Amino acid sequence: MSISANGKSLNTMTVPSQQLPVSYTPDVVVVGGGPTGIAAAMAAARNGADTLLIEQRGYLGGMGTAALVPAFCPYTDGEKPVIRGIGLDLLERMKQEAGADFLNRYKDRLDWVPIDVETLKRVYDDAVLASGAKLLFHTFADQVLLDGDRIQGLVISNKTGRSVVQAKLYIDATGDADLAALAGVPFQVGGEESELQPGTMCYVVTGADKSRFDRFIQETGQGGQLEKTIVEAQQNGDLPDGRKRISGIAWISDTVAGFNFGHIFGIDGSKAEDLTRAAVEGRRLIETQIRFLRKYVPGFENAHLVHSGDQIGIRETRRIAGDYTLVVDDFLSMRTFEDDIARNSYFIDIHLANATSTMTIKHLPKGQSHGVPYRCMLPQGKSNLIVAGRSVSSDRPVQGSLRVMPNCFAMGQAAGTAAAMLSVTGGGFRDIPIRELQSKLIEQGAWLGERPGQADGGVTVAAGHVTYDEENE
Template sequence: MDKRIIMPAMPIPLYDEVDVLVAGGGPAGVAAALAAARCGASVLLIEQRGYLGGMATVSQVPAWCPFTDHKKPVIRGIGLEILNEMKSRMEPEFQQLWRDKLDWVPIDSEVLKKLLDDKMIEANVRMLYHTFISNVLHREGKVEAVIFHNKSGTFAVKAGIYVDCSSDADLAYHAGGQFAKGGEEGELQPGTMCFVMSNLNRPKYMEYCKEFGGSLKHAINEAKAKGTLNVVRDWAGISWVNDHTAGFNFGHIFGIDGSRAEDLTRGAIEGRALVHHIVEWLKRTIPGFEDGYLVLTGEQIGIRETRRIIGDVIVTADDFMDCRSFPDDIARNAYFIDIHMAKPTSGMTIAHLPAGESHGIPYRALLPVGIDNVIVAGRSISTDRATQGSTRVMPNCFAMGEAAGTAAALLTKQGLNSTRSMNIDELQKQLVRQGAWLGNEVHAKYGGKDAKR
């Protein structure tokens, strides 16, 4: 875009001054806002949609990735609290089925939206929905104000600490942060337009699937070979919220950079077209789906990967494989490296840790180099590309958000607005007290209960 117009300088009303501003209300932002408010900070949470939840509600991602390392829960604290409270609001059959399970629990996005509103109100978090953070005023490595737009106009907000949970690191980007994006050739994981169907017959579907190992793999492969189904992978993620309603994570749209509006637009159009094609095939082909009804597609195509900040430390695949702990760990990750193919002709990249193992996520990976009062949490923290393929999932984002919000509150309580002044012992101690799990060593040091669980 070479042509430009010059806007006249304009005074921007100062909307508010708070201890902690949280940008974005996905899993990371929700946990950051709740943690900061519970630690006594005044918190403003800004979210561009009319509800919280991020990919789970915006893009209808239908299930929580594992909260455990297959032996014990590694994501605890606020993340586990939200998982359990969501379950407790579901239908009795769902509760019975999922009561003791912490891995791959299906999400009911309407239950989640209401739950998250309630949690924020209860914790005294101020929310501003339908509001987009569009710029940042910054000087000498410090953000001085965040600029946002909404129906009421353009405003500024000042905070002691800014927590960027926008998943594209929009705030750090506008503040002049440094970034990596995708692979060596700029390749990015594909997007997926998730969707919800109702009027399905789960028992009939399960009976049909039983003879094929419980999945649709064989049917998808058969249809691909016949040319009646146009998808790349022979996998469909189907998450049942009751016997007649399921969320689907099925199909890919390639070459979408979720930090570009043009790509999001193409993703929306191509994504919806693919969903209609898939739904017609499901209804035509799969027993139990004959009378299925497409209820909705995501408001936005689901985005797996955009910017990663360059932080004070970059967590690498070696750290992941070696299950490395860092002195400033604020969370642990046990999810596998799960990189979806950037092109229809390439394959998935998968690497698992042994059951019971995890690696640490250090506080420094949340601190963008050259910016002193911003903490980034969620999908865009400082990792290499392989590790981002693992840390990106929602349970991890809850844990990182809880740590970021807690740090922001502890700092502002002491009148500090440099994220690098954080006393790590104090942060870890507070996180353990809140129920987070940072590994047996940290847990034992700070007297957390059930360290060996």
């Protein structure tokens, strides 16, 4: 027998039915251990729910650890932090545990703080376990068992074998809406022609000399993005055509720096074949970039590559069809919704789809933000599933703003809190009493704008930029 898929005829086989053991029966299961899933699991467990967090790798952190994104995007609107609660607490924990030198450099920063990857992995482990949530690493959810509009269970696969997880409530924190797609939720991918933002293979080098690099930047007057130097190298054939700036250099110490540099085009992060090609091409591009740094950039003559991403960094894949679709006019008008569960001030940041196109950038005024409504996390046709993170229901421009890690923490905290509440009262995610949810979020440190009972709390902020381009991730 054969079927047609992506225009190709494929042979098929019938897989025998199986009787699978039920391995876990939590109140809440979270799939995906990036910032969204971390915050969701912590919030659910802290609010009393028996919670299981499933992650495909052997550590937490998503793009910040697996893909080595060098720095956290802004937590502030330029005046005050808009991302607080669990996300802000975890940022501060990383700074505290990364050592005295790191803390001294970045203790007053909330925007573009470099990521110390190995410290952050440990911080995430400790925080999730301290919340009372259970962890299950090296595990995929590969099948959703449905009963009408409800998820009845997930089939998981790992070294132990295949089994079923049965929960009351399910949180899709995969970033790619994998769980929602398996459950048949409709979604959109990319732009009008299904074009997607490119991926970036990030990496970390040692052997650098920050003081020498800083002098070079000062002498050439070109800023940390090295535009003049990159154009020269492209003209000489030492770098490929494409973006004419480094997206970001994040200095972890005076000799260690993380790079977000260059693009791999035509990658769909929801396809293993594309991720495979991106891994091979990404490592080749890093080799080219290291040669460029040694030849053209003072301070990097002795740069040595110590770590490349376990996978390429992915900026967008699926966007679910939800109860409300957040659109660009909501962003530009800085709209507030009755069911806000977070605020967002990060700019619209859509990277070029090919080497000759341009980026789309749109900033909100300093000190301003827009609301993120609870309804954009509710997938059409499913009652006990919520989707949080970069794959929520939005148009493409807004996805280019919502997709960054601080926002994912905020959405995850809301999803986990809602799940914990419903694990006690029963019902699906549409049954949440929104005012009660908002009150709990505020009590637990989240910021939902200037609302009765929520003050700024006297938080001060240094919103400066580490040597890192604000038009970057």
